[in-house]
Amino acid sequence: MRDFARSDSPAVQRQLDRLGRLSVPDGRLGLETIRALLDRIGNPQLRLPPVFHVAGTNGKGSTCAFLRAMLEAQGYRVHVTTSPHLVRYNERIRLAGKLIEDARLAELLGEVLDSGEDLNPSFFEVTIAAAFTEFARVPADACVVEVGLGGRFDATNVLGPEVLAACGIAALGIDHERFLLVPEAGVPAEPLARIAFEKAGIAKPGTPLVCLSYPGEVRGEVMAAAARVGAPLAMHGEEWDTEVAEALRYRDERGELVLPLPALPGAHQAQNAALAVALLRHQDKLPVSRAAIAQGLTQARWPARLxxxxxxxxxxxxxxxxxxxxxxxxxxxxxxxxxxxxxxxxxxxxxxxxxxxxxxxxxxxxxxxxxxxxxxxxxxxxxxxxxxxxxxxxxxxxxxxxxxxxxxxxxxxxxxxxxxxxxxxxxxxx
CATH class of the missing domain: 3.90.190.20 (Mur ligase, C-terminal domain)
Incomplete structure (x- = not known):
């Protein structure tokens, strides 16, 4: 699937045209290409500020928006990469609070494409390599990285325990079946369990895996993924819990927080907001106060979602x-x-x-x-x-x-x- 990115900047558009000509051979799965590309440009993914890595079918982008707002309310400078963009490709790379500028974006995409076009990377692989390159170059205190599609074979899944603060999984459902339900030996047969298996593939040794609660076999796949790699699991209804009425009440072993309801419209946003809170509460690399969490809940913005x-x-x-x-x-x-x-x-x-x-x-x-x-x-x-x-x-x-x-x-x-x-x-x- 192409993204058909467009820019008013001729310099950026030249690089986006190059991106648009890239294609992925049908059936190619794995992280070999993105790893080879990153290796050619100095492995920036190893030099990032603490990273919050978020997967899910629905709500992962909103969770990232809440994370960014809470971290920035604490005074941290935050890099963010999300997808897809809505109007401008620049939306995919946010540097210490601001969208990447056209002149630097054109230069950056040119550098990455020149380094690895012969590898036949995908649009998204080039985008992630570019984002991580800039995240390693520009000083910041934290990164928020949204998984593009799936998790196990997503280009963002090159992130390792050396940079991760926490990994999160939002709501799960059936989507992108063409990619996520490809027949494969040794994986779950039930569709939603397979989705969970793919999303939970972001789990890393020693890195907290924070998630919502899921039914039966789906829950089992998330638990199994955490156990396989030795990721401490924090699941809603077990290690943390919430109640939503006139306020958002959040509880975990560290105590209870009484928080304002999120500003983003929709009852479902309380669930995404709570996941963001749990991600911050179950990591130890960046302290975030109750006041900053509350402020982030009321200031988060996420366009085109209700x-x-x-x-x-x-x-x-x-x-x-x-x-x-x-x-x-x-x-x-x-x-x-x-x-x-x-x-x-x-x-x-x-x-x-x-x-x-x-x-x-x-x-x-x-x-x-x-x-x-x-x-x-x-x-x-x-x-x-x-x-x-x-x-x-x-x-x-x-x-x-x-x-x-x-x-x-x-x-x-x-x-x-x-x-x-x-x-x-x-x-x-x-």
Whole structure:
């Protein structure tokens, strides 16, 4: 899958064009290529500030956003790499609080590509090599690294115990089946257990593995992964626990914290916030106070995840919500959040995703269903969403064609679509 990154900087665009020409041979799995690439550029992954490494199907990006906010509230300088970007490739590499600047990004990508283009690395492998190179060069106190896809064979999984502060696993669900459920000997057969096996592949010797609670066989796979490598396991409901009401109450062996509810919309964000708290509480490389944790909960931002759009060129003054969710778990979350509310749904989904993943949980809410393209990608046409769906050429047309009935609008189905919406509404992530 290509990311079709674009930049207004000609120097950056030249390097992004080179990135776009890279391809990965079908079926290639493993860390050999990223390790070879990093070796050629001096193994920067060995010289990073303490790293928080976060995997999961849903919520890992939000967990990273909470971690960053809490660490920065403590006064730490924090490097962050997350994916995908929404509007600008620069969003993937945040240096001590600021997105990487175009001039340095162009130079950095050129250096990495020149060093290893003959290795046929992937878009993501080059991105991670570039991020780690800069993280090792620019002074900071901590790194937050989001796993791209899976865990065991993800390019970020070159991180070792020498730099890791803690590893985390957020909510688990079925997604990216093409990659994560490839038949292989000696791995779990049950799909969700296999997902857990892949995600828990980030566990490292002596490094705390902090996770949510999971059912049956899934729980067993996470526990087994921790035991295999000798990672101390901190699981929700066992080593730590939470209660959510008028406040977020967090408990572990060090005591109880009474914290404000997270500012990010959605009841599910309390779970992601609690995981971030647990990650900080179960590591010993960077002390973080209760006050900094509380401040981070109220200041964290994570665009395109149940984001209420500001008045802008696209949204106008209407109540418009944006979410990049595209799998059944995201659909359930959206269904719960909008329970009892009628809304207009504008959806664009990649053709590899299940069209019903969002429309079924939201069915009781949907007054109208508009289907739009996902720019630069293969996408599901209106026919894939049933007889009541209406095809529209773009989001602007879909919004303009809606009645002025005061009902909210939800735009969802793809992070790539979400990025286009933010660009059109002049809300560039910073």
């Amino acid at each position: 984001q209420r759009l500001a008045d802008g060129p696209l949204a106008g003054a209407r109540e418009v919500w944006l979410d990049g969710g595209h799998n059944p778990d995201a659909g359930r979350m959206l269904g719960e959040h909008f329970a009892g509310r009628r809304l207009h749904l504008v959806i664009g989904m990649l053709d590899a995703k299940d069209p019903a993943a969002l429309t079924e949980p939201l069915a009781p809410n949907i007054v109208s269903l508009s289907v739009v393209p996902v720019p630069g990608h293969e996408w599901h046409p209106a026919a894939a969403f049933g007889a009541r769906a209406a095809g529209k050429p773009d989001v602007a047309t879909a919004l303009a064609d809606l009645p002025a009935d005061g009902l909210p609008v939800l735009i969802a189905g793809s992070l790539y679509l979400a990025g286009e919406v933010l660009r059109l509404n002049a809300e560039l992530p910073d």
